Amino acid sequence: MKNISATLAVVWRIAGPYFRSEDKWAGRGLLGVVIAMELTLVAINVLLNQWQNRFYSALQAYDLNEFVMEVWIFIGLAFTYVAVAVYKLYLNQWLQIRWRRWLTQHYLGEWLEGATHYRMQLKGDPADNPDQRITEDVKNFVEQTLVLGLGLLSSIVTLASFVVILWGLSNKAPLHIYGTDIVIPGFLVWCAMVYAILGTGLTHWIGAPLINLNFEQQRYEADFRFNLIRVRENSEQIALLKGESAERGHLLHRFGSVIANWYAIMSRTKRLTAFTASYGQAATIFPYVVVAPAYFAKRIQLGDMMQTGSAFGSVQDALSFFVTAYRSLAEWRAIVARLDGFEMSVSSAASIAAREPTIGVARSNGKAITLAQLLVELPNGEPLVSADAFTVEPAERVLVSGPSGSGKSTLFRAIAGIWPFGTGSIAIPEKARLMMLPQRPYFPIGPLGDAVIYPAEHGTVAPEKIAEALNAVGMPRLAKRLDEDGHWNRILSLGEQQRLGLARALLHAPDYLFLDEATASLDEPSEGRLYRLLAERLPQATIVSIGHRSTLDAFHTRKVMMVKDGDIHVLGKGGEAAQAETTAAR
Numbered sequence: 021m022k023n024i025s026a027t028l029a030v031v032w033r034i035a036g037p038y039f040r041s042e043d044k045w046a047g048r049g050l051l052g053v054v055i056a057m058e059l060t061l062v063a064i065n066v067l068l069n070q071w072q073n074r075f076y077s078a079l080q081a082y083d084l085n086e087f088v089m090e091v092w093i094f095i096g097l098a099f100t101y102v103a104v105a106v107y108k109l110y111l112n113q114w115l116q117i118r119w120r121r122w123l124t125q126h127y128l129g130e131w132l133e134g135a136t137h138y139r140m141q142l143k144g145d146p147a148d149n150p151d152q153r154i155t156e157d158v159k160n161f162v163e164q165t166l167v168l169g170l171g172l173l174s175s176i177v178t179l180a181s182f183v184v185i186l187w188g189l190s191n192k193a194p195l196h197i198y199g200t201d202i203v204i205p206g207f208l209v210w211c212a213m214v215y216a217i218l219g220t221g222l223t224h225w226i227g228a229p230l231i232n233l234n235f236e237q238q239r240y241e242a243d244f245r246f247n248l249i250r251v252r253e254n255s256e257q258i259a260l261l262k263g264e265s266a267e268r269g270h271l272l273h274r275f276g277s278v279i280a281n282w283y284a285i286m287s288r289t290k291r292l293t294a295f296t297a298s299y300g301q302a303a304t305i306f307p308y309v310v311v312a313p314a315y316f317a318k319r320i321q322l323g324d325m326m327q328t329g330s331a332f333g334s335v336q337d338a339l340s341f342f343v344t345a346y347r348s349l350a351e352w353r354a355i356v357a358r359l360d361g362f363e364m365s366v367s368s369a370a371s372i373a374a375r376e377p378t379i380g381v382a383r384s385n386g387k388a389i390t391l392a393q394l395l396v397e398l399p400n401g402e403p404l405v406s407a408d409a410f411t412v413e414p415a416e417r418v419l420v421s422g423p424s425g426s427g428k429s430t431l432f433r434a435i436a437g438i439w440p441f442g443t444g445s446i447a448i449p450e451k452a453r454l455m456m457l458p459q460r461p462y463f464p465i466g467p468l469g470d471a472v473i474y475p476a477e478h479g480t481v482a483p484e485k486i487a488e489a490l491n492a493v494g495m496p497r498l499a500k501r502l503d504e505d506g507h508w509n510r511i512l513s514l515g516e517q518q519r520l521g522l523a524r525a526l527l528h529a530p531d532y533l534f535l536d537e538a539t540a541s542l543d544e545p546s547e548g549r550l551y552r553l554l555a556e557r558l559p560q561a562t563i564v565s566i567g568h569r570s571t572l573d574a575f576h577t578r579k580v581m582m583v584k585d586g587d588i589h590v591l592g593k594g595g596e597a598a599q600a601e602t603t604a605a606r
């Protein structure tokens with residue numbers, strides 16, 4: 021019970037916001053109409069149940085006129101039923117897509133807000149595979165919540181209506197054993213209840229492990245898919261290293277978990293189906309057996325008997341709602357748990373700054389970037405880099421060097437404001453625009469022109485300007501292919517990607533440009549040409565580079581070393597001593 025109310029609280033937390041959103045009137049309106057239609061269907065079922073009594077009584081009495089009239093009534097009821105059922109489904113689907121659209125936009129917004137998606141990964145995110153949450157889980161949540169919610173409502177109303185009918189019928193057909201009437205008020209109701217509750221209880225007992233098994237299955241399937249995607253994305257590396265056999269081993273190992281869990285699901289489902297199928301079969305005959313003594317003692321008519329059978333079936337259907345919906349209920353709870361995990365993870369990643377001491381990145385009135393008492397840590401709390409009273413003046417050209425793994429890239433991440441682990445502060449001039457160029461720039465799949473100007477949107481930069489920038493960085497061939505669609509990270513060599521990265525920097529013209537080994541894959545003369553190009557085109561920009569090549573010194577006005585100090589590195593001014601120390605550390 022506690023579990024159910026906890027699940028319902030979570031469902032309300034996930035579902036509620038849509039019905040309070042800007043689309044609330046459409047959502048509430050559609051939901052209201054669908055509920056009204058669901059109730060209309062229950063009402064028609066009640067009328068059909070009463071119709072059954074009159075119809076079979078007419079048959080038993082060979083009353084042709086009554087028979088013909090009942091046929092017309094049936095046609096009227098059936099026609100209404102079909103019309104309501106069709107539009108109930110149609111409007112339900114309409115509500116589903118509107119709700120799903122809103123929820124997807126909402127989740128995408130929160131996941132992509134700031135660097136939440138990145139922080140979720142850094143924190144060793146427990147809500148694995150956000151792609152699955154935002155696609156399948158959102159879709160299934162909306163679908164199943166409506167199916168189960170409306171099913172529950174319809175069951176409750178059906179139960180109430182047919183309990184009244186069965187109660188009345190019980191008075192007509194008292195329990196008749198060995199020639200004596202035993203009067204138990206509403207005994208047909210009690211029979212139906214006991215039968216259904218017994219069935220529900222046993223089903224829960226047999227089917228409970230399916231909840232967890234289904235949850236695990238989704239996880240294993242998603243892991244398997246994710247690893248296949250990784251192979252596809254890294255197929256060149258794998259082919260070069262002849263890693264196919266290792267990959268096959270890893271993939272089959274992961275697929276093994278899918279299979280093993282599936283066997284467990286099969287075995288449990290077999291037991292559950294054996295029970296629910298037997299239960300369903302027995303339910304067909306059970307009510308007739310119960311009222312047969314009264315019928316054969318001629319205490320009731322065929323019409324009463326048929327109406328009892330159908331009313332009994334409806335009460336039991338309503339009560340057995342959990343029996344028949346068991347599987348979907350189990351899946352639904354698993355979906356709710358996954359969406360809940362996703363929401364928790366998003367909000368925990370988004371609110372890291374509010375909960376833990378973090379690196380404060382603030383806009384200031386000053387003209388320089390200043391690092392004060394900065395200690396950058398790893399996600400597990402280990403200290404990595406420290407910097408204090410370190411300033412980068414406007415238009416300066418700074419080269420940061422130091423051993424591999426000393427934390428240079430992580431320091432850049434901290435300055436960009438996406439690395440929250442650590443303490444201290446980073447001040448950035450109020451209106452300064454920063455741009456980070458990594459060693460491997462990211463290009464969205466699509467037209468080349470859009471890939472170059474990313475994250476600016478399509479059409480915001482004139483094609484001639486893009487073509488000119490590509491010419492300037494030595495890629496005239498690509499300047500003619502701006503409209504061509506492609507997966508540019510796969511098509512272009514790393515050196516070419518780095519040239520495109522610099523073209524992006526020329527087009528965005530940031531005030532501060534951070535180059536994290538952004539030209540490391542180019543030959544030295546080309547690297548030199550590109551640095552001279554940056555100096556010529558972006559004379560006011562401050563450039564901070566990370567690089568290992570000594571040839572880079574010529575393009576920078578200051579060189580700063582990462583100096584080892586115990587377990588961490590300190591960002592300090594370059595000098596003979598520092599240089600010697602870092603060399604020794606290598």
Ligand SMILES: Nc1ncnc2c1ncn2[C@@H]1O[C@H](COP(=O)(O)OP(=O)(O)OP(=O)(O)O)[C@@H](O)[C@H]1O
Pocket residue numbers: 142398399404422423424425426427428429430431
């Ligand atoms: N997300 C992360 N989780 C845990 N450790 C990390 C993470 N990112 C980086 N590290 C660790 O932080 C250390 C510094 O990494 P970083 O990439 O900043 O080094 P670097 O000085 O730029 O190295 P290189 O010169 O090789 O590029 C490394 O030991 C790395 O393993």
